[in-house]
């Protein structure tokens with residue numbers, strides 16, 4: 160008998176019980192605890208290609224991909240090889256390495272809006288540093304963000320709307336002093352009128368506007384073209400910096416990120432500062448922020464804006480990121496990833512329709528979302544107004560059938576290059592059964 164299995168529970172339950180004794184909630188990042196959907200999180204033993212395998216040997220088609228990084232699927236041979244090779248040379252030096260420059264050059268080759276990039280270890284760190292840079296570069300304090308967009312857990316960004324546009328935000332977490340968010344204004348996503356009002360009231364105090372250009376932290380919501388165009392104009396008029404948080408969308412919705420999607424519709428469109436994470440590290444702790452030279456030169460050691468990191472540009476992480484970026488830059492990679500993702504969303508829509516279940520869905524590149532409602536929501540209020548109990552039943556029906564969706568209706572989904580016809584078909588078969596259970 161397996162020594163880990165308690166008489167009263169499965170191995171998974173036993174592991175979760177042990178974890179909860181010594182780790183708050185049993186997890187090291189809250190969404191993993193399944194609090195939104197209920198039930199017990201699955202402990203994962205290993206992963207291969209598009210599949211997660213839990214500690215009891217059950218297999219799941221993985222639509223989380225470690226929340227974004229695993230765009231090539233798990234255990235891609237070229238990535239593993241690059242990591243193994245880097246391991247032999249040492250884990251960390253705290254001194255510059257050639258591979259950092261190589262990785263940055265690989266990013267710059269795809270993102271024409273930036274001249275220089277600084278590497279860090281998490282999206283939180285990158286977003287926090289981008290805010291400091293925007294403030295340092297403009298000499299202003301004000302920050303605008305949008306309800307439903309997540310930019311990591313830096314104090315100044317853990318904020319919800321105050322009462323009306325005249326007041327700045329309130330903290331969304333205990334331990335964040337109100338003073339820390341007193342310069343952060345929270346607006347509704349896709350609301351042009353509110354944007355106009357906010358700039359009319361506070362325009363000259365705004366250092367930067369941080370936005371997820373396609374929001375992946377309220378399921379999947381695109382910033383509309385008129386909204387994005389007006390945002391760019393208002394930033395220009397008032398001397399505020401437009402900061403694209405592409406931690407989720409960078410190298411995921413297109414090789415050039417969401418900014419390349421907007422540039423296609425509005426030629427010449429560029430953000431001022433870009434924040435990357437997830438895919439850029441290929442599954443290792445690596446993130447980055449970049450801008451044109453004049454802004455980046457404000458950073459230490461050249462300029463007065465301080466920013467640093469013991470493990471920044473880590474040799475294993477840069478090897479992993481570089482190998483990942485090489486693979487996704489191959490001709491046709493994004494065309495086929497986008498087609499695969501559309502195949503999934505179209506299939507879900509058809510399966511729902513056959514079962515008489517309302518569903519809307521959208522995707523860009525390898526990022527997708529779906530809602531159990533007939534119209535795509537345009538902002539956070541509309542997302543959370545959708546039926547959570549129904550989503551939760553669908554989530555568990557799918558999980559039971561071997562499909563691992565994000566365990567909350569306000570999260571996006573991720574498809575990898577390892578998702579093939581067999582995985583999509585298995586997913587849609589599970590979806591047909593699960594939609595039938597939803598009944599009305």
Ligand code: PMP
Nearest residue numbers: 281282283309310311404406407
């Ligand atoms: N920005 C966005 C858009 C994100 O999706 C996330 C993480 N999901 C972050 C920032 C924070 O990144 P990290 O979890 O690496 O700190």
